[in-house]
Amino acid sequence: MKTQDFLFQSLSLKDLSEILRIVLNIQQYQVPGFFWNESDLRAELQVAKAFGCFYSPLSSELKSEALSSSLEVQQSSSLRSFLFARVVDEKIWDITLLGVDPAFWGQGMMKFVLQTWLQSLSTPCEIWLEVHSQNQQAMTFYLKQGFLVTGRRANYYRDGGDALLMVLKRT
Numbered sequence: 001m002k003t004q005d006f007l008f009q010s011l012s013l014k015d016l017s018e019i020l021r022i023v024l025n026i027q028q029y030q031v032p033g034f035f036w037n038e039s040d041l042r043a044e045l046q047v048a049k050a051f052g053c054f055y056s057p058l059s060s061e062l063k064s065e066a067l068s069s070s071l072e073v074q075q076s077s078s079l080r081s082f083l084f085a086r087v088v089d090e091k092i093w094d095i096t097l098l099g100v101d102p103a104f105w106g107q108g109m110m111k112f113v114l115q116t117w118l119q120s121l122s123t124p125c126e127i128w129l130e131v132h133s134q135n136q137q138a139m140t141f142y143l144k145q146g147f148l149v150t151g152r153r154a155n156y157y158r159d160g161g162d163a164l165l166m167v168l169k170r171t
């Protein structure tokens with residue numbers, strides 16, 4: 001993966017259909033605890049900050065030029081990943097949802113999104129999240145990014161699954 005071909009951008013309600021497309025693709029894999037529908041996503045977009053990664057191989061060449069409207073259309077149809085995070089207070093963020101279009105899993109996409117977002121935060125800060133205890137894929141990802149398990153909430157998910165609480169402390 002060439003990270004210069006990816007555009008990290010803030011997302012808003014105008015990106016809802018693209019986020020929903022990725023969520024529906026992920027749900028075909030029956031990821032534990034990944035229960036989101038359009039109205040949940042819409043509500044979350046109204047309270048959380050959202051970021052995403054668009055595939056745009058032309059982005060590096062066009063950096064100094066005004067983006068044409070046709071390029072914007074191309075970008076809006078090529079969202080590959082997203083991350084939602086709520087501000088708890090000025091030093092604490094809570095990641096409520098993140099995902100990558102399954103066709104691009106394992107290519108460093110979410111690592112790029114997470115690291116790019118983290119670099120924009122002032123330090124010190126803490127990043128909190130919950131993950132379904134059986135979501136091994138996400139657990140592995142979070143542990144590799146330096147998150148530590150700090151607690152457990154029994155029966156947190158609608159399937160009766162437990163949530164593991166994880167924290168990343170940035171100094």
Ligand SMILES: CC(C)(COP(=O)(O)OP(=O)(O)OC[C@H]1O[C@@H](n2cnc3c(N)ncnc32)[C@H](O)[C@@H]1OP(=O)(O)O)[C@@H](O)C(=O)NCCC(=O)NCCS
Pocket residue numbers: 026031034096097098099100101104105106107108109110111112131135136137138140141144
């Ligand atoms: C979890 C998820 C976001 C990871 O995104 P990704 O773009 O595939 O992850 P990356 O390619 O950036 O991987 C980063 C690191 O995690 C590791 N990793 C990611 N998925 C892994 C897996 N299934 N098994 C083992 N390691 C994995 C990678 O090996 C990589 O390690 P490295 O830093 O040592 O190279 C993605 O699998 C996903 O969308 N899952 C479904 C949605 C979900 O569960 N969201 C979390 C709950 S809201």
